[in-house]
Amino acid sequence: MNEIAAADQIGFPILSTMVVLPLVVMVVLAFLRDQRALRPVALAGALVELALSLALVARFRTGGADFQFAEQLPWIDVIGLSYHLAVDGVSVLFLPLTALLVVLVMLTSWSSVRYQPKAYLMTILGFETVAIGVFAAVDLILFFVFWELLLIPTYILIKVWGTGAGRSRAALKYVLYMLMGSAGLLLGFILLGVNHRDAAGSGGELSFDLLVLMDDTVPPGTQTTVFFLLAFAFALKAPMFPFHSWMPAALLDGPIGMAVFLAGLKMGVYGFLRFVMPLVPDAFATWSWLIAVLGVVAILFGALVALAEPDIRRLQAFASVSHVGLAMLGLASLDVQGVQGALFLVVSLGVTSTGMLLAAGFIHHRVGSTDIAALGGLAQRAPALATFSLVACLSAIALPGTIGFPGEFLVLLGAFRADAWLAGFALLTVILSASYVLVFYERAFHGPVTSPVVDAVKDLRPPEAIAALVTGLVICAFGFFPGALLETSQESVRVLVERLDPPADERAGGG
Template sequence: MLEELQFGFPLLSVLIFLPLIGAILLWPQKDPDLLKKSALGIAVLELILASLLLLRFVPDSAAMQFSERLSWIPPLGISYHLAVDGISILFVGLTAFLTVMIVLYSWDSVGENLKLYLMSVLALEMTIMGIFVSIDLILFFVFWELMLIPSYFLIKIWGVGEEKEYAALKYVLYTLLGSVFMLVGFALLCLNYHDATNAYSFDFLELLTVPVPVSQQILIFWFIFMGLAFKAPVFPFHTWLPDALVQGPIGMSVVLAGVKLGTYGFLRFSFPLLPEASKDETVVMIVMALGLIAIVYGAIIAIIQADFRRLLVFSSISHLGFVVIGLFALNFQGIQGSLLQMINLGFTTAGLFFLAGFLYDRTGNTLVDQAGGLASKMPLFATFFLIIGMASIGLPGTNGFIGEFLILLGAFQAHWFYGLVAVSGVIFAASYFLWYYERAIFGPLGEKVPKVLHDLTQRESIIAVSLCVMIFWIGLYPSPFLNMINGSVQAVVDRLERGSVASIEFDKRLAMDAASQRIVVEE
C-alpha cells in the first residue's frame, strides 16, 4: 500500500503521469492553436506542481521526502517506490521549467507533425521525471530505457541535419549498450542483498542496509559506470553527442545538454551504495583523468569550431568534465558544486542552444562565416546572448561562477594538479565564447545575413528573460538552492568517509538512540 502522503495525494506520481495524460489528450485535437495552448497549459501545470514540491521541501535534510511506495513484483523485490531528497529535488523543478521553455520555443519553429512533436515532448518529460524520483533501481531503469522512445523519434523526425536518422540510431544504440552493463550492476547488488538477507530487493534504501564486499564493489562500480558514462556522456563515451546535438531539433538538444542524467546517477546510486569503490585510488585516478581530459579536449575543440551548435557540443563536454572532477574530488565543496553546476547547465548551456535555435530559424544556419554584425539587426538577441554566455564561462554574479568556484575549491582540496588543469578550462571557455561572440555579433554585417532580420519575438523574449532570471537568482542569492542540497550532500560525504559497513553500524546506533529517547519520553 502507499505510504502516508505528505500532501494527502501522490504528488510525485502526478508529476510523472500528468505529462503522459496530457499527451494522450492532445491526440484527438486537430486545431493547431488549441494544440499549442493545451500543451503549454499541461507544461505550466506541471511546473506549478513542481514549484509546490520545491516550496514544501524541507531543506538541510538528508531524508527522503514525499515518499510513495507500492509493491510491484514482490518475488523479485521490485517496488513502485518514489521519493525526492536534496540530490533530486532541483532536477524535478529544472525538468518542468525546461519543458515549458521547449513548448514555447516550438510554438512557431515546428511546422510539420506539430501534434506528434508536442506529444513526444510531454512523453519525454514523463520519463525524465520518473528517472529523478525513482528510488527502486528497476523502476529507475524502466524510465531510463523508456526515455529512448520519444528521444529517438524527436531526433529522427524533427531533426534539422541530413544525417538525423543516423544520429537518432547512434544515440539509441550507445545508450542501450551502456544500459546492459548498468542492469548487470543492479542485478549484482540485488544478489548481494539476497546473500545477506535471503530476500531479493532493488530498493535503494534497503540496499543501503547491506554492505557490499570491496572486491565486488569495484566490479559493480564499473558496470554501473558504463551505463552512466554513455548517457552523461563522459569522455571518451561522448562520440554520439555531436551527432545528436547538431542533427537533432533544438528541443532535444536542450534536454541532452541541459539535463545531466548520467552524473546524477553517480550521486544517486554509485557513491552511497559503493562508497569503498568510489574512493578507490585507481578508480578515482581513472575517472579524474577522464574528467580533466574532457575539460581541456572539449574546450580546445570548441575554439576551432565555425558552427555555433558544434561549439556548444564540445563546450558541453568540457563543462561535464568540471562536473566529473567535482564529484570525484569526494569532498563536500566538490560534490556540492557539481550538483549545483548540473542545475546551472540546465539554464546556461540549454539557454545557448535556445539562442542557437533563434538564430537558425532566421538565417538557416549557425555558421560564424555567414554571420557578423548581428548586434545592429538584433540588439535584444545580442544582449541575451552575452548574458547567458557570460554565465556559461563563470562570470561573477551569475550562476556559473558559484558552481565553478565550488568545484575548483573541491578540486584543489583533493589535489593541486586537479585544480590547476580545471582552471585552464575556465580560460579556454572564455576564449572560445568571446571569439565567437565578437565575430558573429560585432563587426561589419555579414554578406549572407538576410537584409530583413527581426529581433526576438515576445515568446522568445519570455524564454530568454526566464533563463536570465534563474541565472542571476542563483548567481546573486544561491542560499535557497544550496540549503536544499546541503543535507543530502553531507550524507553522501559521510558515507564515503565512513564506508558502507561503518555507515550501517552508525545508522543502527542512531536508531537505537532514537528508540531509547522515545522510551524515556513515554515513561
C-alpha cells in the first residue's frame, strides 16, 4: 500500500491539526470566564474544524486507492508502534461528517443544554478529538487507544446530561458492552502483529501498521480467530443484532447531543471496512454468509420492533439497528456496488439519523417527551419543525432525491447480485421503513391538537433553525448530487473488494 505525505498535498499535518484543534478549543473554554461567550467560542472552533475537514476533502486525490495526508512519528519503537495518521477513500468522508455533526450539536446546545454548558461543550470537543483520531489512525494500537478513549466522553455525556431516568444505567451498559469487545479487539490486533513478525522469519519485527499488515499473508486459522475477535468488537459497536441492546437505552436516556454521535457515526461498520476486510479478507469472505444472514435478520427485526415502538428515540434506535443490518448486508455482498453502497449508506445515515434525532431533541425540548401519546398535531403549531422532520423522515425511508437513497439502492443491488433471496427479504425494508417512519410522523405531527403542552409549542428558534436548514440542505443536495461522495471511495473500494475474492467454491455458498 502506498501513501502520500501530508506535506506533499497540503503543506501542513492537517490530520494532527484536526485531532488537536478541539483540544485547544477545550482548553480555551476552560479558562473562559464569560458564560455568554461559551457557545460562540465552541461553535467557532467546531466551524474551523469543519472548514479544515472540507479542505481535506477538497484536496483529496480521487482516482487512486492510496492513503493520503499521511504523517508518521515514532512512538514506541521496541514494539513497532508509531503515531501514524492517514486517510483513504474509505475513511475520508467520516472526518467532515464528524465535524458537521459537532457543529450541529453546538448549534442545538443553545436551547437544549442548561445544566453546566461549559462542561458539556468541553466534553463534546473532547469527543470530537477522539472521534477524529479513530477515523484517521492507521496504526492498529493507536486506533485502539482512540477507540477506548471514546468511552470516557460518551460515558460522561450520557450519565450527566442524559434526559431519561435510566441514564446512569444506560451509560454503564454502554461502557460494559464496549469493554466486552475491547479485550478481543486488542488480542486480535496483537495476533496480527505477532503474525507479521513470525512471517518475516528470524529477523522479523513487530508491527501494527495497517499499511504494512495489509500486505501480509495470514494463515487461515489465524484469520478465522482474528476475524471473530474483531468482528465481535465491531458488531457490538455497530450495533449489530443481537448485540444492539445498549443502543435503545443510550438513545432514550442519553442526551440528544450524544445520541447524534452514537447513531450517526457508525464506527462498527467503519471497523469492518477499515480493519476486518483488508486484514483478514479470506476469513471475511468465508464468513460473509453469516454476516449477511445476521444483517437481514437485523433489518427485519429492527424495522418490525420500530413499528411497535411508541417513542421516537427508541424508534430511531431500532431503525438504526435495521440500517446497520442493511450496511452489513452490503459489506457481505463482496460486490463493488454493495460495499460502496454500504460505505455511502453509513455516511448518509450519519446525516439522516442526526436529522431524526435533532427533530426528536427539538420535540423533547418543547413537549418534555418523545412518546407518541404526548404528541399529535405538532405541525399546526410548529410548521418549520414539521417540515424539517419530514425531510429527515423521507431520507430515512431512502426516498430518491435524498441522501438516503443511493446507499440503500447500491447495497440492495449488490446484495441482489450476491444472493437474490436474501436481497428479496431485505427489500421488505422499503415497505417497513416507510410504515414505521410515516406512521410516527402522522401521529406526531398530524391530527387535531389535543394536549395543552403541544398547543403552547413554539416553532424553531434561530440556532435550531440553522441546524435544521443545514441538515436539510445536506440531505437534499447529496440526494441529487451523490457523485462527489461516491467518487472519493470508488478506487479504494474496488481495491478492497478485489482482495476479498475468495476461491470459487466458497463463493458459491457464500452470502
